[in-house]
Amino acid sequence: MNKVVLVTGANSGIGLALCERLLQDTEGLQLCLACRNMQRAQAARSALLTSHPTANVALLQMDTSSISSVLTAAQEVKLRYNRLDCLYLNAGIMPNPQFDVNAFFKGLFSSRIVTMFATGEGILTQKDCVTPDGLQEIFMTNLFGHFLLLSKATYNRSKQS
Numbered sequence: 001m002n003k004v005v006l007v008t009g010a011n012s013g014i015g016l017a018l019c020e021r022l023l024q025d026t027e028g029l030q031l032c033l034a035c036r037n038m039q040r041a042q043a044a045r046s047a048l049l050t051s052h053p054t055a056n057v058a059l060l061q062m063d064t065s066s067i068s069s070v071l072t073a074a075q076e077v078k079l080r081y082n083r084l085d086c087l088y089l090n091a092g093i094m095p096n097p098q099f100d101v102n103a104f105f106k107g108l109f110s111s112r113i114v115t116m117f118a119t120g121e122g123i124l125t126q127k128d129c130v131t132p133d134g135l136q137e138i139f140m141t142n143l144f145g146h147f148l149l150l151s152k153a154t155y156n157r158s159k160q161s
C-alpha cells in the first residue's frame with residue numbers, strides 16, 4: 001500500500017524542498033500539501049508535478065493559526081486517507097525582531113547598559129499578536145495548531161487499522 005505523507009507549510013522554503021526530496025526518494029508516495037493559501041499551494045503543486053509528472057500530490061487547506069481550520073483539516077485527513085505514515089509539522093512564522101527606541105533610551109541610563117549593548121537584550125522585541133481564538137499567534141501557528149492536527153488526525157487511527 002502507498003505511503004501517505006502530509007507536510008504543513010509545504011508551499012515554500014524548507015517545506016517545498018522537503019516535498020521535492022520526498023518525491024525523489026519514495027516510490028508511489030501519496031503526498032498531501034497542507035497550506036493556508038490555496039493559490040500558493042496550487043503553484044507549489046504545479047512546480048512539484050513539473051519535476052515529477054506522475055506523482056500523487058494532493059492539497060489540503062489548513063491555517064495552523066486557527067483552531068477551526070485545523071480541526072476541519074484534521075477531519076478531512078481522516079476522511080481522505082485510511083493511513084497516515086508521516087506528518088511533517090513544518091509550517092511556522094518567525095517575525096523579525098524590531099528595534100524598540102523607548103527601551104533603548106531607558107536602558108541607556110540604567111545598570112543594564114553593558115548587557116544591552118552586548119546582547120541586544122531589552123531593545124530587540126519580537127512582535128506577536130493574539131489570534132481570534134485568543135492565543136498568541138506564534139505559539140498557535142508553530143506549536144499548538146500542530147499539536148491539534150497531530151492529535152485529531154491520528155486519534156483512533158491505530159484502533160481502525
Ligand SMILES: NC(=O)c1ccc[n+]([C@@H]2O[C@H](COP(=O)([O-])OP(=O)(O)OC[C@H]3O[C@@H](n4cnc5c(N)ncnc54)[C@H](OP(=O)(O)O)[C@@H]3O)[C@@H](O)[C@H]2O)c1
Pocket residue numbers: 008009010011012013014015034035036037040062063064065066090091092093094141142
Ligand atoms: N529557515 C530557517 O533558518 C529556520 C530556522 C529555525 C526554524 N525554522 C522553522 O522551519 C520552518 C520552515 O522554515 P522556512 O525557512 O521554510 O520558512 P518559510 O519559507 O517562511 O515557510 C514557512 C511556511 O509555513 C507556512 N505558514 C506560515 N504560517 C502558516 C499558517 N498559519 N498556517 C499554515 N501555514 C503557515 C508558510 O505559508 P505562506 O506561504 O502562506 O506564508 C510557508 O509555507 C518554520 O516553522 C520555521 O519557523 C526555520
